[in-house]
Amino acid sequence: MTVTDRRTEEEREGRAEVDVAGATRPRHPLRWVASLVLLVLAAQLVHLLVTNDNFEWHVVGEYVNASIIGHGIAITLELTVVAMAVGIVGGVLLAVGRLSENRLLRGACGLYVWFFRGIPVLVQLVFWYNLSALLPRISFGVPFGPEFVSGETNHMITPLLAAILGLGLNEAAYMAEIIRGGLLAVDPGQTEAAHALGMSDARTFRRVVMPQAMRFIVPPTGSQVINMLKATSLVSVIALADLLYTVQSIYNRTFQTIPLLIVACLWYLLITSILYVGQSFIERRYARGATRQAPQGFWDFALLRRRAKTPEVPS
Amino acid sequence: MTTAMVHAAGVRKRFGHLEVLNGIDLDVAAGEVVVVLGPSGSGKSTFLRCINHLETIDGGSIHVDGELIGFRAEGGRVRHLRKREITRQRREIGMVFQQFNLFPHLTVLQNIVEAPTGVRREPSARAREHALELLRRVGLEDKAGAYPRQLSGGQQQRVAIARALAMRPKLMLFDEPTSALDPELVGEVLATMKSLADDGLTMIVVTHEIGFAREVADRVVFMDDGLVVESGPPSQVLENPANPRTKAFLSKVL
């Protein structure tokens, strides 16, 4: 080793008593510069928001609580919930299909996922909306046999149904992958133990595998819900009166484009923020049994209270 | 055969081209405790898993309490059983795993009552009472509300034993129940198993605990390369093995 020891003889030898209490910290001049730059930018932003009349804040204030906007929000939320429900149910079925012992079923479910993930959801929406051009009539009945129900595609596929199909079937493909990953992450020993106790496949899935897979499924599903909420704005292209379409239809009349878009932004931000809080809470709940700590209650979490450090049951 | 709790005859099992069981013959009488010894990879776990049909055998037959496991033979034809019937057969056979495999999202009590209430449709109050009695028996009555990860390995394994007993099995299978435990925790699990043996439960135990075999087993079976190569009372197999492979194995573990 050729490292030179720069310490003096005295420092090396001397074991002088040192107390580190009150030691000065190293300075970080760059942090100061960065903070200063940010402060200046923030001041400029506030100045812009206040002085630029094009924001037309009074218009924002006028519309932010308007009942017509409320209807748009209702459609947006309804679509998010229904399309997400379609996506989750479809995703569970597809995931179970992809893990099945039946090769044909596995292949078919894989094909579905490949197909729906490969086409932009906007294109799918427009396609469903125009389905009548491909199939003028739709009927349900025995394949190649008698029909029970049939009707004009144009009457059956309303814009709302087209939106639900477009968003929901696409979502199912993504949820399938999330759910499959969660199911595969559960230790196969769990299934064995359940089978050894005489539990059926269905019961093992419901009581043992699924609850444990939830820990892996819920966090990405939360971000899927948030993405879905935002993706519903795409339905404005098929003339469904969601939040975005509603503000568009107003500013097409009044030309107050910017303030109305701001109204939409504020509502989207508010709803996604609520969803983020909900998602984090659900995530914690599903961590139950995964750590030695007791689960934290909702209000403790929402109010950012620190969790207690002691385990629930001392062992 | 009518008196045997387990009657295995010529049991064969392959994984692809790998022959794991090459014709196992083993009879276990009701109330008997059989310890299975053998080197790693000799097929001990596979054999246990065949007994409750976690693996489907490729040849031979296994009867438990007179009932053919996994198949039905009628009029000279043998057919695979449906899943529902296999599930029913497994309820009579308890199994304890090396890795415990408790359900981590359920409390100790919920782990134990899950199968009796869900599968046997026992009323939950009765299942609960039985579970608490079993917890007392394995010395863990104060842990009913704990989650498995809050317990030590030895405690988890004792809960796993209670969980298997809750189904009131005729037969218990133990696959290296102490191999995943720290040495100081092995004793508590073996003591629990000994008390079950004293109560007359029929048990097949795969273990490397020679002391347990000597003290508790009615019979010791030595397996190698998918065959039972030696079988007899512990004094004979452990002290005076006839087969050279048994000798070689014992000289390593003793």
Ligand SMILES: Nc1ncnc2c1ncn2[C@@H]1O[C@H](COP(=O)(O)OP(=O)(O)O)[C@@H](O)[C@H]1O
């Ligand atoms: N599911 C399986 N697929 C393929 N090979 C397996 C499987 N299970 C066990 N084996 C093989 O079978 C042999 C016997 O394994 P096992 O019964 O676990 O032995 P033991 O319990 O005596 O150590 C080993 O060679 C093992 O690799």
Ligand SMILES: [Mg+2]
């Ligand atoms: Mg083994």
